[in-house]
Amino acid sequence: MSLAESDLSPAAAPRRPRGRPRKTADERDDGNRRRELVAGAARLFRQQGFSATSTRDIAAAVGMRSGSPFYHFESKEALLGAVMLEGMQGALQRQQAALALLPAGASPRERLRVLVRNHFDVLLGPDSDFIPVMLYEWRSLETTQRVEVNRLKDRYEAEWVPELEALHAQGQLGADPALARLMIFGALNWSAQWYVPPSGRSAKARARASLDDLTTSALQLFLKEPA
Amino acid sequence: MSLAESDLSPAAAPRRPRGRPRKTADERDDGNRRRELVAGAARLFRQQGFSATSTRDIAAAVGMRSGSPFYHFESKEALLGAVMLEGMQGALQRQQAALALLPAGASPRERLRVLVRNHFDVLLGPDSDFIPVMLYEWRSLETTQRVEVNRLKDRYEAEWVPELEALHAQGQLGADPALARLMIFGALNWSAQWYVPPSGRSAKARARASLDDLTTSALQLFLKEPA
DNA sequence: CCTACCGATCGGTAGG
DNA sequence: CCTACCGATCGGTAGG
Numbered sequence: 001m002s003l004a005e006s007d008l009s010p011a012a013a014p015r016r017p018r019g020r021p022r023k024t025a026d027e028r029d030d031g032n033r034r035r036e037l038v039a040g041a042a043r044l045f046r047q048q049g050f051s052a053t054s055t056r057d058i059a060a061a062v063g064m065r066s067g068s069p070f071y072h073f074e075s076k077e078a079l080l081g082a083v084m085l086e087g088m089q090g091a092l093q094r095q096q097a098a099l100a101l102l103p104a105g106a107s108p109r110e111r112l113r114v115l116v117r118n119h120f121d122v123l124l125g126p127d128s129d130f131i132p133v134m135l136y137e138w139r140s141l142e143t144t145q146r147v148e149v150n151r152l153k154d155r156y157e158a159e160w161v162p163e164l165e166a167l168h169a170q171g172q173l174g175a176d177p178a179l180a181r182l183m184i185f186g187a188l189n190w191s192a193q194w195y196v197p198p199s200g201r202s203a204k205a206r207a208r209a210s211l212d213d214l215t216t217s218a219l220q221l222f223l224k225e226p227a
Numbered sequence: 228m229s230l231a232e233s234d235l236s237p238a239a240a241p242r243r244p245r246g247r248p249r250k251t252a253d254e255r256d257d258g259n260r261r262r263e264l265v266a267g268a269a270r271l272f273r274q275q276g277f278s279a280t281s282t283r284d285i286a287a288a289v290g291m292r293s294g295s296p297f298y299h300f301e302s303k304e305a306l307l308g309a310v311m312l313e314g315m316q317g318a319l320q321r322q323q324a325a326l327a328l329l330p331a332g333a334s335p336r337e338r339l340r341v342l343v344r345n346h347f348d349v350l351l352g353p354d355s356d357f358i359p360v361m362l363y364e365w366r367s368l369e370t371t372q373r374v375e376v377n378r379l380k381d382r383y384e385a386e387w388v389p390e391l392e393a394l395h396a397q398g399q400l401g402a403d404p405a406l407a408r409l410m411i412f413g414a415l416n417w418s419a420q421w422y423v424p425p426s427g428r429s430a431k432a433r434a435r436a437s438l439d440d441l442t443t444s445a446l447q448l449f450l451k452e453p454a
Numbered sequence: 455c456c457t458a459c460c461g462a463t464c465g466g467t468a469g470g
Numbered sequence: 471c472c473t474a475c476c477g478a479t480c481g482g483t484a485g486g
Binding site for chain 2 (some may be wrong): 176
Binding site (some may be wrong): 054055056066067070075076 | 479480481482483
């Protein structure tokens with residue numbers, strides 16, 4: 001899946017010179033080296049944490065020398081921001097795509113199932129280092145980028161609200177929707193701490209099945225029977 | 228509340244000399260300096276994370292010089308272990324005390340309420356830095372101490388199992404008890420990320436009330452109506 | 455993107 | 471528990 005790089009707007013975009021637009025270090029996407037850096041950083045930040053990961057670790061992970069990441073990113077914090085931004089962009093995009101596949105008359109319960117299933121995929125599926133890093137390295141992000149990431153996170157979570165409100169109105173959700181949202185996200189996000197993805201033969205199919213099962217269980221836990 | 232220090236067995240205890248047993252750096256509890264260090268470390272580890280907190284930060288927080296924490300602890304990791312160990316000991320002790328106050332015929336639902344209420348207190352109440360550090364700095368713990376802390380965590384969680392099983396058998400819990408436990412802990416633990424304790428006038432009473440409310444909401448979300 | 459490097463900070467220790 | 475210190479590592483940069 002390709003993520004639209006065009007959405008990546010830098011915090012403060014200075015004067016645009018004429019002619020071929022010269023990209024800042026944060027914007028350029030020469031080949032795929034920048035992407036490799038972000039993906040490698042995501043993996044290491046998730047495994048070891050942001051502070052415990054050196055920029056040298058990240059450089060080595062993608063076969064660069066110690067100073068080279070700073071050709072692509074202003075700072076270690078900017079790399080963290082890129083991980084989170086890319087993660088949230090992908091998550092939001094996949095969420096919208098998943099919802100778009102639903103038939104027009106889908107019930108709130110069906111829509112919530114799609115949201116939960118997609119969230120598990122974002123958290124536990126392939127390339128799932130980005131969002132856990134966002135969840136657990138939040139405090140290391142600098143304010144400017146925090147605002148930007150937060151905007152995406154708000155949009156992501158906003159899609160859940162009408163469904164939770166409808167379910168609450170129908171008596172299928174036993175708590176105030178705002179609080180229910182926090183608790184449900186907590187329950188789902190925590191899975192990043194304990195879920196062990198299948199490995200070996202037909203790992204991919206079994207992974208899909210296990211995320212389906214998790215989704216079913218989560219809905220059974222959170223929702224009452226339809227009246 | 229005093230925590231039994233006697234359970235603190237060092238990783239490798241060498242020859243015991245005769246006479247008054249000389250405590251290792253990890254065991255001694257001269258005055259309250261060691262306790263101050265652990266409490267200060269808990270606060271800083273929670274605020275900034277383990278790796279981002281220097282032993283100098285911790286020393287300064289309790290009015291020591293940079294080298295002095297190493298008079299009390301072998302290493303920074305040992306300090307982290309002490310934070311987690313002390314946190315789990317306190318949590319387990321409070322959980323057992325809370326359960327002991329219940330009448331003999333208390334229902335699984337009533338017992339779960341007490342467990343959830345106590346867990347919120349452990350996570351969000353006064354001196355609540357220890358357990359969040361345990362939850363979010365797990366990977367920085369060394370294996371020896373990880374085993375020790377894990378043992379306490381298992382005992383803590385084990386008290387939840389019979390109640391969840393009983394509730395599931397009664398149709399009040401909509402998912403497999405083992406998975407329900409993970410999701411419920413996720414929902415509760417996540418509150419450490421968003422809960423803002425009341426401040427100002429009568430903060431203490433309002434804090435208690437808000438944790439009571441959270442407990443009620445959580446139970447309403449997770450449990451079906453009794454048949 | 456590499457080479458070569460800098461100043462700052464870090465965990466930890468010897469000796470008192 | 472302090473003083474004084476060490477070697478290692480870190481984020482980041484100049485110049486090519």
